[in-house]
Amino acid sequence: MTFDEAKRAINEQLKPKALGEEEVSLLEANNRVLKEDVASTLDIPPFNRSTVDGYAVKAEDTLGAEENQPVKLEVCGVVNVGEPPKISISKGEAAEIVTGAPVPEGADAVVMVEYTEEKDDELRVYRTATTDENVMKRGTDIKKGETILKAGQVLGAPEIGVLAALGITKVKVFKVPVVAVLSTGAEVTEPGKELPAGKIYDINAYSLSTAVRESGGKPVYLGVVSDDKTELHKALERALASSDMVVTSGGVSVGPRDLTPQVVNSLGEPGLVVSGLAVKPGKPTTIALIGRKPVFALPGHPTSALLIFHLLARPVIQLMSGRPAKETTTVKAKAGTRMFSAKGRRTFVMVKLKRNKSNRLIAEPVETGASGAITTLAKADGFVEIPETHQFIDTDEEITVALLKDVI
Numbered sequence: 001m002t003f004d005e006a007k008r009a010i011n012e013q014l015k016p017k018a019l020g021e022e023e024v025s026l027l028e029a030n031n032r033v034l035k036e037d038v039a040s041t042l043d044i045p046p047f048n049r050s051t052v053d054g055y056a057v058k059a060e061d062t063l064g065a066e067e068n069q070p071v072k073l074e075v076c077g078v079v080n081v082g083e084p085p086k087i088s089i090s091k092g093e094a095a096e097i098v099t100g101a102p103v104p105e106g107a108d109a110v111v112m113v114e115y116t117e118e119k120d121d122e123l124r125v126y127r128t129a130t131t132d133e134n135v136m137k138r139g140t141d142i143k144k145g146e147t148i149l150k151a152g153q154v155l156g157a158p159e160i161g162v163l164a165a166l167g168i169t170k171v172k173v174f175k176v177p178v179v180a181v182l183s184t185g186a187e188v189t190e191p192g193k194e195l196p197a198g199k200i201y202d203i204n205a206y207s208l209s210t211a212v213r214e215s216g217g218k219p220v221y222l223g224v225v226s227d228d229k230t231e232l233h234k235a236l237e238r239a240l241a242s243s244d245m246v247v248t249s250g251g252v253s254v255g256p257r258d259l260t261p262q263v264v265n266s267l268g269e270p271g272l273v274v275s276g277l278a279v280k281p282g283k284p285t286t287i288a289l290i291g292r293k294p295v296f297a298l299p300g301h302p303t304s305a306l307l308i309f310h311l312l313a314r315p316v317i318q319l320m321s322g323r324p325a326k327e328t329t330t331v332k333a334k335a336g337t338r339m340f341s342a343k344g345r346r347t348f349v350m351v352k353l354k355r356n357k358s359n360r361l362i363a364e365p366v367e368t369g370a371s372g373a374i375t376t377l378a379k380a381d382g383f384v385e386i387p388e389t390h391q392f393i394d395t396d397e398e399i400t401v402a403l404l405k406d407v408i
Contacts, residue, residue, distance in 0.1 A: 002388065003311075003346045006274045010287065010312060013273050014294050016319040019175040019244060026163055029155045032173035033216070033322035038149040043139035044165055048103040050079075052134045055094040055116055055123060056107035062129045070117070070124040079104055094123045103135055110134035142166075152322065174322030179212045180239035181205050182222040184232060184251040184260060185300060190224055203302045204249035208309060212247065215314045216321035227251060232263045240267065240293055244320065247313060250300030252284040260297045261286045267295075278388065280342040282308040303376040307348060307383070310404065328402040331382075333361035339393040341386040349393075350380035351401060363401050380404060 001009070010016075021035040050056065056079060065071040073094040077087040081101040089095060089106035096118075097103070097110060108131050115127035142148055148162055149155075155163075155173070163171060182205065189199045191206070202224055209219035220243060225235040232251070239246045251260035265271045267290045274287035281304035286297035296313045298305040315325035333353060341347035351363040366380045382403040386393060393399055 001274055001276065002278050006277055006285075006287070006312065009273050010316065013270065014287075014289055014316060016294070016316040018322040019177055019320055021172050022175050023170050023172050025170055026160050026168065029160055029163075029171050029173060030157070031216075032155050032171075032176070034149055034151055034153045034155060034159075035172040035174055035322070036151045037147050038163065038166075038168070038171070040142045040144055040146050040148055040166055042166065043144050044142035045136055045138060045140070048138050049136050050097045050099055050101050050103055050110045050134060051136050052110055052112045053098050054096075054110045054112045054114075054134065055125075056089060056097045056103050056110050057094045057125070057129060058089060058091060058107060059109040059129045059131045059133065061092060061094075062109070062111065062125050062127070065125045065128045067126050070126045073123045073125060075118060075121045075123050094125075108132060108135070152324065154323065177217045177244040177317055177320040178242070179217040179219050179245045179247055179317065180222050180243035181209045181212065181219050181247050182235060182239060183224045183249050183300075184227060185224070186227050188224045188250070204298070204300065204305050207302065207306055208247055208249060208298070211306060211309050211314065212317060215317040216323050217245070217317040227259060229259050229263060232259055233266065236263060236267055236295070240290055240295075243293070245293060245317065246295045247309070248295070248297045249305045252286045252297050252299055264288045264290070264295050264297055277308075278344060279308075279346045279348065281348065282311075283345070285312070287312070303350070306377050307350075311348075330400050330402050331361060333363040333399055333401050335384075335393050335395055335397045335399050336362045336364040338395050339365055339384060339386065341388075341390055341392060343391075344388055346388050347386040348383045349386065350376050350383050352379060353381040353401065361401075363399060377404065 061073060062071050073092055076093040077095050079085045079095050079097040079101045081098050085102055085104035087095055087104055089104055095104055109129040111125055111129050117124045149159055153159060183202045187199050188202045189195055191201045205221055209221055212219040222239055225232050248260060261275055264286060270289050272288045277283055277285045282299055284299050285308050288295040294316055298308050318325045339349045350366040352366050354362050356362050363384060366376055382401040384399050384401055
């Protein structure tokens with residue numbers, strides 16, 4: 001199946017969408033996706049407040065005040081923060097006020113303390129104030145009834161701060177998809193255990209679990225499963241029962257122990273959606289739908305597994321968590337050397353970005369060494385896509401690089 005056919009099949013058969021809603025406290029809402037619009041139930045600030053330390057005055061009373069010709073006002077009291085004013089300002093009067101305190105009735109400006117001098121309840125003002133100067137008016141920040149957050153927004157520190165400002169303690173968000181992650185293979189050992197001869201540590205489960213979390217899902221690591229049809233069947237049944245989606249790695253090629261595609265297909269209808277992709281890397285990728293739950297069986301090679309996850313599995317998790325399927329950020333660059341494609345397959349070449357003497361971005365292929373090298377993606381800033389119809393990208397040709405990470 002071509003890469004484009006696979007994407008169409010995922011959209012048409014898996015039909016990924018948000019799982020539903022739940023209500024969580026603000027302290028649990030970080031990185032969650034808002035289920036519905038939030039409208040303000042009050043004005044913010046709820047009163048006219050001073051933005052500086054100084055004196056609340058009538059602006060017209062300070063008209064003509066200069067450094068050599070101050071205006072004299074009578075100090076009639078003090079306004080403290082956190083309590084309503086106990087005084088009002090009449091003509092010729094001023095009240096001491098601190099930052100954040102409510103502006104008393106009758107006052108329409110605040111003179112900064114730096115432009116005043118007080119002695120024996122007499123205030124000398126050395127600068128003319130204008131109406132509303134140093135005053136944040138009621139509802140200036142947020143007006144009552146105003147929609148302040150939209151459904152689909154990802155909640156972070158600023159958004160949660162806005163909700164707290166409105167006195168909200170709980171918020172409706174989309175459910176987080178639970179994604180079961182497991183690895184297969186007789187050669188794989190879990191990190192933390194002694195590494196026997198001929199074995200490798202389980203790279204993919206940890207990198208893929210992290211990728212699941214970055215996509216908006218909740219990974220659940222189910223360990224390593226041996227290349228045994230019965231054991232694999234049981235493990236996948238447990239994974240499906242305890243999650244909304246399953247991601248596996250390994251056991252999808254054409255070797256005698258590559259049992260994952262046939263076992264996945266036996267788990268239920270409708271079964272396999274994709275069984276093999278005309279891409280490099282990632283050719284043996286298998287994708288299935290069991291009931292309503294997607295299963296992504298990725299290659300065992302770390303670079304292939306993470307790349308295919310990024311291209312095909314990540315958008316599904318994003319949609320299931322209520323997020324939009326974000327397009328990968330791209331930049332224009334010049335090819336630093338000729339890059340070849342695999343005949344008849346869409347080819348993704350991992351590249352490192354650098355700048356030349358003319359400050360142009362240059363994309364250089366990352367030396368892969370072998371398809372199982374985990375360092376390939378760690379070294380790469382992004383990848384270049386070469387269509388099936390192209391044999392190569394030539395040196396100095398302008399290309400589009402899809403970024404895998406933030407690049408300065």
